[in-house]
Amino acid sequence: MQSSVPELIAALCPEDAEIELYNEKEGDVPLDRHWDLVFFSYLHSFYEHTKVLSSLFRQRGMTTVAGGRHASQFQDDCLRYFDCVVGGEPEANVPQLVSDFQRGDLKRVYNLHSIGPAAIKPYRYDLIDYKTNFIRLPGIEASRGCPFTCNFCVLTGKEKYRFRPVKEVVAEIEHRMTWNQNLFGIFDGGFVFLDNNLGGSPKYLRELCESLVPLKKKWGCALTFNILENEELVRLMAKAGCRYIYTGLESLNPDSIQSMNKRQNRLGELRRVLQRTYSSGINLSFGLIVGSDGDTSEYLEKVPDYLAEIDCQSITYLGIVCPFPGTPFHHQLEKEGRLLPGTISRDYDGYTLCHRPSRLDVSEVVEHYKRLSRSLSSFTSIAQHYWSKLWSSDLPGYRTSILVSAREIFSVRNPCDNRERTFIGGRDPIEEWDARMMRELRLEPQWLS
Ligand code: B12
Numbered sequence: 412m413q414s415s416v417p418e419l420i421a422a423l424c425p426e427d428a429e430i431e432l433y434n435e436k437e438g439d440v441p442l443d444r445h446w447d448l449v450f451f452s453y454l455h456s457f458y459e460h461t462k463v464l465s466s467l468f469r470q471r472g473m474t475t476v477a478g479g480r481h482a483s484q485f486q487d488d489c490l491r492y493f494d495c496v497v498g499g500e501p502e503a504n505v506p507q508l509v510s511d512f513q514r515g516d517l518k519r520v521y522n523l524h525s526i527g528p529a530a531i532k533p534y535r536y537d538l539i540d541y542k543t544n545f546i547r548l549p550g551i552e553a554s555r556g557c558p559f560t561c562n563f564c565v566l567t568g569k570e571k572y573r574f575r576p577v578k579e580v581v582a583e584i585e586h587r588m589t590w591n592q593n594l595f596g597i598f599d600g601g602f603v604f605l606d607n608n609l610g611g612s613p614k615y616l617r618e619l620c621e622s623l624v625p626l627k628k629k630w631g632c633a634l635t636f637n638i639l640e641n642e643e644l645v646r647l648m649a650k651a652g653c654r655y656i657y658t659g660l661e662s663l664n665p666d667s668i669q670s671m672n673k674r675q676n677r678l679g680e681l682r683r684v685l686q687r688t689y690s691s692g693i694n695l696s697f698g699l700i701v702g703s704d705g706d707t708s709e710y711l712e713k714v715p716d717y718l719a720e721i722d723c724q725s726i727t728y729l730g731i732v733c734p735f736p737g738t739p740f741h742h743q744l745e746k747e748g749r750l751l752p753g754t755i756s757r758d759y760d761g762y763t764l765c766h767r768p769s770r771l772d773v774s775e776v777v778e779h780y781k782r783l784s785r786s787l788s789s790f791t792s793i794a795q796h797y798w799s800k801l802w803s804s805d806l807p808g809y810r811t812s813i814l815v816s817a818r819e820i821f822s823v824r825n826p827c828d829n830r831e832r833t834f835i836g837g838r839d840p841i842e843e844w845d846a847r848m849m850r851e852l853r854l855e856p857q858w859l860s
Pocket residue numbers: 412413414415416419420450451452453454455456457476477478479480481497499500501505550552564565566605606607608728730733735759760761762
């Protein structure tokens with residue numbers, strides 16, 4: 412999955428604007444070009460890097476804009492490094508921003524929050540270059556927000572669940588989306604829903620799936636465990652072309668689930684629900700996090716055994732629970748003085764321990780994390796996944812989805828490739844190029860504790 416913010420912002424710019432999109436996951440941003448206006452979208456952990464780019468561009472007379480969750484939360488800090496900051500939703504702010512810029516009257520902050528879900532415009536899919544990422548799929552949003560309130564999630568307390576009219580979503584897929592033709596067309600007609608939780612309203616999801624059946628496309632999405640329990644809805648999703656679902660399991664330990672306020676994960680049902688979903692023709696992919704307050708060494712030691720018991724080998728995301736500023740989890744840690752000293756925004760990447768868990772030492776979390784990264788992404792795990800799941804369904808596209816998931820499972824070990832990493836907030840140095848440029852430009856990191 413890749414962020415779709417560039418195509419989204421492009422769709423909000425005037426039709427005659429010349430637009431170029433760059434995604435640093437796919438290639439470098441050229442530093443010798445000139446653009447009049449540069450929009451940045453970044454995750455918390457790339458703030459230092461984005462500050463460097465913005466400062467270099469501003470030195471050369473370009474105007475820069477920051478937006479997204481970090482920029483919305485830290486507007487004052489961002490205003491030191493960017494000409495303009497957007498809080499809230501782009502649809503409500505970007506058209507006005509561009510028109511003010513054209514008139515030479517750009518404001519420093521644009522902060523309109525409320526738009527109706529129908530205001531989400533079709534993305535500029537025509538600007539996606541599939542040659543820079545051979546396995547990229549086009550993404551679309553049907554909804555925003557989530558009705559649940561997990562304590563670590565950046566959406567909690569901020570975003571109401573809202574969804575677009577089904578007709579508009581279907582028309583965008585049918586008439587606007589462009590398709591990845593690489594690799595002999597194995598991804599042709601495939602797309603992903605980028606929604607945080609496509610199942611936030613089961614009634615809406617049902618309506619959406621019914622309208623997707625005639626399109627005969629293949630798609631993936633992320634949604635919560637309560638939807639997987641709904642047998643009839645899962646079958647309808649498969650009929651509508653769903654071949655891949657990502658669900659944040661987060662933990663197999665009831666105490667940890669409770670500490671995260673993730674009550675929608677009823678763990679008793681796991682094995683049966685998994686089997687049923689695979690036999691419906693949908694490949695499942697799960698996320699686990701370590702370091703939450705319910706975690707103990709005994710539990711973390713046994714994670715591979717627990718997964719074997721439920722016949723689950725497709726963990727595609729293993730992270731360390733991250734206290735993103737503004738979340739209930741962050742407030743609690745701050746109040747209890749449990750944030751580790753010296754953390755900077757770069758540490759808030761989902762793979763770095765930024766706090767002291769209640770039942771584990773800092774070093775224990777890191778040891779368990781490293782051990783699990785290797786064991787859950789081993790060739791044995793992938794072979795077991797193939798062996799136990801490849802023949803669960805004959806639905807067209809199901810086996811391709813299982814086969815390509817090996818790459819995702821294997822990626823769980825990526826953060827450990829850097830052997831210098833301590834995975835402890837405040838201890839790992841900033842990446843070399845960023846650190847050098849920050850010295851030259853005299854930029855300070857953003858200290859978050
Ligand atoms: C694709 C994706 C990724 C991709 C690409 C990352 C990216 N740049 O978005 C990858 C795989 C790299 C990734 C990794 C991670 N991700 Co991720 N990811 C997503 C996902 C599924 C879709 C992102 C997307 O395109 N959304 C659609 C766009 C339109 O929405 P958006 O990005 O939220 O942006 C909105 C606003 O913030 C704003 N906006 C954003 N940028 C800008 C810029 C401008 C100029 C303006 C005006 C507005 C604006 O406009 C958008 C519409 O309202 C989201 C879930 C989601 N639905 O958003 C999670 C999400 C962004 N990821 C999240 C997390 C926690 C992670 C990880 C920590 C681990 C994990 N759980 O997967 C890592 C972080 C890695 C790191 N090094 O920091 C969180 C939040 C992260 C954060 N820092 O705020 C999200 C929201 C999921 C969640 N509910 O927890 N992720």
